[in-house]
Amino acid sequence: xxxxxxxxxxxxxxxxxxxxxxxxxxxxxxxxxxxxxxxxxxxxxxxxxxxxxxxxxxxxxxxxxxxxxxxxxxxxxxxxxxxxxxxxxxxxxxxxxxxxxxxxx
Amino acid sequence: xxxxxxxxxxxxxxxxxxxxxxxxxxxxxxxxxxxxxxxxxxxxxxxxxxxxxxxxxxxxxxxxxxxxxxxxxxxxxxxxxxxxxxxxxxxxx
Numbered sequence: 001x002x003x004x005x006x007x008x009x010x011x012x013x014x015x016x017x018x019x020x021x022x023x024x025x026x027x028x029x030x031x032x033x034x035x036x037x038x039x040x041x042x043x044x045x046x047x048x049x050x051x052x053x054x055x056x057x058x059x060x061x062x063x064x065x066x067x068x069x070x071x072x073x074x075x076x077x078x079x080x081x082x083x084x085x086x087x088x089x090x091x092x093x094x095x096x097x098x099x100x101x102x103x104x105x
Numbered sequence: 106x107x108x109x110x111x112x113x114x115x116x117x118x119x120x121x122x123x124x125x126x127x128x129x130x131x132x133x134x135x136x137x138x139x140x141x142x143x144x145x146x147x148x149x150x151x152x153x154x155x156x157x158x159x160x161x162x163x164x165x166x167x168x169x170x171x172x173x174x175x176x177x178x179x180x181x182x183x184x185x186x187x188x189x190x191x192x193x194x195x196x197x198x
Contacts, residue, residue: 010106013106013107013109013110013172014106014109014110016110017109017110017114018113020113020114020117020144020147021113021116021120022118023117023140024116024117024118024119024120024121024140025120026121027120027121027136027137027140028123028124028126030165033130033132033136035135036124037136038135040136040137040139040140043117043140043143043144044140044143047147048146048147049115050142051110051147051150051151052116052147052150055150055151055154055159056109058154059154059159061143064159067162067165067166068150068162069143070166071146071150071162071166071169074166074169074170075143075146075169076172078169078172078173079143081173081177082139082173082177082180084177085176085177085180086132086135086136086139086176086180089132089180089183089184090130090132092184093183095130095132095133097194105139
């Protein structure tokens with residue numbers, strides 16, 4: 001049982017790290033702001049979520065787990081909220097999305 | 106294994122900082138800084154586990170709250186141009 005939990009937690013940590021790096025590369029390489037928000041969103045939900053769940057599995061049942069779950073719950077609420085506010089603010093300030101030529105509507 | 110996660114988070118923070126430095130528009134910079142703050146929370150948590158003293162999680166929790174409030178504050182300043190409590194005129198909305 002101990003081994004299973006350890007392997008599961010390592011899997012979560014490594015997968016979360018991979019998602020974090022992929023999101024970072026997306027943030028750097030994607031063509032425009034609205035596409036880059038997608039890269040940022042990956043690191044905020046999947047990357048942070050999997051890493052925090054992996055840490056939870058490592059720490060067992062204690063106060064540390066409660067704190068980690070609090071961080072996870074808050075970041076799952078706050079990240080979409082700030083993302084929505086950011087996108088709406090950019091749209092209000094007249095930032096046009098990048099579209100294929102001839103695909104304006 | 107914590108070291109691998111820490112390196113990955115550090116690389117992601119570097120990528121976010123690069124985007125914040127390059128960012129053509131202001132919103133790119135805000136997005137990159139928001140992501141940098143989220144990664145800081147993760148880094149504090151992971152380093153706490155790496156050094157065997159996971160007592161820094163209070164700091165991580167506090168940093169998550171501050172990061173969210175900071176982003177919303179900058180966006181609000183961008184929208185209204187001031188931090189005051191009073192409601193703006195209806196045509197400004």
